[in-house]
Amino acid sequence: MSPALNEKPFAEELPAASAAGVILDGRYLPPPEDKDGKLWVRTSALVQADAQELYAMWHDVEAAPAWQEQISQVVTTGERISHWTMQSDEKTIEWDSEILADEPGRRIAWRSIGGESDNAGEVIFEEAPGGRGTIVTVLQEFRMGKLTSAWETFVGRNPKQAVIENLRHFKALAETGEIPRAKHQPHGDRGVIGKMKASTYGEKVPIPSGSN
Amino acid sequence: MKAVCWMGKSKVETLTVEDPQLLNPHDAIIKITRTAICGSDLHLYDGFIPTMESGDILGHEFMGIVEEAGKEVTNLRRGDRVVVPFTIACGNCLFCKKKIWAACDNSNPNAHLMEAAYGYSGSGLFGYSHMMGGYAGGQAQYARVPFANVGPLKIENDLPDEKVLFLSDIFPTGYMAAENAQIQPGDTVAVWGCGPVGQFAIASAFMLGAARVIAIDRLPERLEMARSLGAITVDYSEEDVSVLTALKDLTGGIGPDACIDAVGLEAHSAQLQGTYDKIKVALLMETDRPSVLRQAIQAIRKGGTLSVPGVYGGLLDKVPFGAAFGKGITMKMGQTNMHNYMKPLLERIENGQIDPSYIISHRITLDQAPEMYKVWRDKKENVTKIVIDPWAETAA
Numbered sequence: 001m002s003p004a005l006n007e008k009p010f011a012e013e014l015p016a017a018s019a020a021g022v023i024l025d026g027r028y029l030p031p032p033e034d035k036d037g038k039l040w041v042r043t044s045a046l047v048q049a050d051a052q053e054l055y056a057m058w059h060d061v062e063a064a065p066a067w068q069e070q071i072s073q074v075v076t077t078g079e080r081i082s083h084w085t086m087q088s089d090e091k092t093i094e095w096d097s098e099i100l101a102d103e104p105g106r107r108i109a110w111r112s113i114g115g116e117s118d119n120a121g122e123v124i125f126e127e128a129p130g131g132r133g134t135i136v137t138v139l140q141e142f143r144m145g146k147l148t149s150a151w152e153t154f155v156g157r158n159p160k161q162a163v164i165e166n167l168r169h170f171k172a173l174a175e176t177g178e179i180p181r182a183k184h185q186p187h188g189d190r191g192v193i194g195k196m197k198a199s200t201y202g203e204k205v206p207i208p209s210g211s212n
Numbered sequence: 213m214k215a216v217c218w219m220g221k222s223k224v225e226t227l228t229v230e231d232p233q234l235l236n237p238h239d240a241i242i243k244i245t246r247t248a249i250c251g252s253d254l255h256l257y258d259g260f261i262p263t264m265e266s267g268d269i270l271g272h273e274f275m276g277i278v279e280e281a282g283k284e285v286t287n288l289r290r291g292d293r294v295v296v297p298f299t300i301a302c303g304n305c306l307f308c309k310k311k312i313w314a315a316c317d318n319s320n321p322n323a324h325l326m327e328a329a330y331g332y333s334g335s336g337l338f339g340y341s342h343m344m345g346g347y348a349g350g351q352a353q354y355a356r357v358p359f360a361n362v363g364p365l366k367i368e369n370d371l372p373d374e375k376v377l378f379l380s381d382i383f384p385t386g387y388m389a390a391e392n393a394q395i396q397p398g399d400t401v402a403v404w405g406c407g408p409v410g411q412f413a414i415a416s417a418f419m420l421g422a423a424r425v426i427a428i429d430r431l432p433e434r435l436e437m438a439r440s441l442g443a444i445t446v447d448y449s450e451e452d453v454s455v456l457t458a459l460k461d462l463t464g465g466i467g468p469d470a471c472i473d474a475v476g477l478e479a480h481s482a483q484l485q486g487t488y489d490k491i492k493v494a495l496l497m498e499t500d501r502p503s504v505l506r507q508a509i510q511a512i513r514k515g516g517t518l519s520v521p522g523v524y525g526g527l528l529d530k531v532p533f534g535a536a537f538g539k540g541i542t543m544k545m546g547q548t549n550m551h552n553y554m555k556p557l558l559e560r561i562e563n564g565q566i567d568p569s570y571i572i573s574h575r576i577t578l579d580q581a582p583e584m585y586k587v588w589r590d591k592k593e594n595v596t597k598i599v600i601d602p603w604a605e606t607a608a
Binding site: 046161164168171177178179186188189190193211 | 213236237302304342347
């Protein structure tokens with residue numbers, strides 16, 4: 001288990017984060033394994049921006065729909081609480097999210113508190129070796145079952161991949177001010193197989209708006 | 213608009229499709245005035261590059277006039293004349309800052325597909341599969357160009373399109389091949405493949421100080437062109453010619469200081485190994501036919517540099533890595549870091565050092581493109597380079 005995020009965030013307090021949950025006492029820490037009805041994903045990105053700026057961008061939860069796939073709206077409803085709406089085609093799921101830890105410029109941890117999503121996560125911002133930017137590491141946990149099937153059905157992506165893609169969008173938006181996209185370009189007839197493949201490529205999932 | 217679309221292996225059609233739109237703040241729409249078919253488009257035609265889909269617009273060598281610029285594109289205006297690099301780069305990620313533009317972190321919307329195959333994703337490319345970005349290509353009347361504030365090179369002289377068009381890919385690609393070969397003044401350089409990239413690699417090798425360039429191919433029109441640049445040619449298809457012996461004979465027995473593989477994954481070989489590779493590819497036991505790579509590793513001198521501008525896509529069989537190690541060679545390769553070369557090479561064209569249009573053999577319309585893919589693939593009609601005027605009508 002990574003000390004970056006407690007394996008049972010619903011039952012225990014989060015321990016202090018180590019270096020992005022990837023190194024402990026000079027040793028590499030592998031990501032937590034999927035077990036006991038939980039699914040984990042850890043992913044990282046090297047971003048050319050400073051940690052404070054990236055922290056502020058992540059902390060602005062109401063702006064999350066600009067870079068998180070299929071998040072249609074986030075409303076701050078309390079000092080540490082926000083209400084999240086996720087939409088795909090005609091289906092919508094909603095949940096509340098609570099911030100568990102908030103260290104400006106360094107770390108944010110959260111968990112869902114009721115609603116149709118059962119998740120917890122943490123993001124850590126730290127200077128890359130050699131001052132080559134900021135390493136952003138995200139650790140996200142989902143409960144399997146209802147949630148996973150909801151995510152897979154709704155998102156059209158593997159839930160772990162969705163976390164990876166969201167961090168990719170976050171990095172692109174931070175570095176370039178936009179999120180790259182190739183949908184809605186002209187093309188000839190795709191045929192039956194081509195249309196099916198658009199789904200396997202993840203090209204059916206709408207790309208978040210970025211700065212548009 | 214009209215566009216050349218990939219509709220399956222060995223199937224290309226010119227179709228009427230929708231016009232492109234601005235999708236992001238750094239996009240521009242280019243009205244294309246000249247575009248070309250690249251040798252690497254033949255790898256798509258032959259079905260060697262995965263994740264091509266029916267309907268994809270082909271083409272990554274194009275230039276034109278800015279029709280519309282996105283709100284964050286501050287360096288271009290409607291009416292500017294530009295050449296567009298085939299690799300798309302954001303200009304802000306670690307790789308762009310290091311000037312390894314072809315490794316841009318932010319320009320491939322389908323990076324996850326490439327990560328699965330290659331570990332990490334390179335930059336997005338125009339018209340070159342969904343794995344490489346899924347961007348619509350430039351064998352069309354208009355194209356959307358992402359990160360237009362970073363890539364397109366403004367042409368502010370009155371040189372005709374044909375003289376500057378090849379700054380979009382093959383001239384920089386040939387030049388980077390010669391630069392990657394780490395040529396020292398007085399070196400002997402061997403170039404496999406005398407298609408467009410090979411031609412520009414030969415010309416660039418001389419620019420960088422090579423004393424002798426040896427050009428290897430089988431097509432008379434290409435070998436003739438290579439000789440016109442000053443190269444000594446070896447026709448590997450002649451019965452009594454052994455490339456390895458020829459390279460020894462032409463270097464006093466030590467082998468070329470640098471070798472350039474401008475052929476890539478669809479190498480032809482007159483020898484038994486050509487058949488061997490075709491069988492292994494057919495049985496899905498390898499994806500590429502690396503006979504040139506094998507030969508170059510074998511031929512190169514001890515401590516030499518092997519530069520690979522030819523495209524490879526997947527898994528190669530029987531590559532003599534022991535020979536590479538045993539001779540202590542250096543290998544350099546990859547998609548071209550276009551943005552490093554476009555401006556300096558434009559200057560070489562402007563000051564008359566080179567006129568890249570010498571390689572053009574065919575000038576066609578969009579409607580003629582499907583037929584010309586086949587002609588070029590089959591190496592007929594002495595094709596060396598096909599340029600398309602997307603606004604010309606085919607004579608009835």
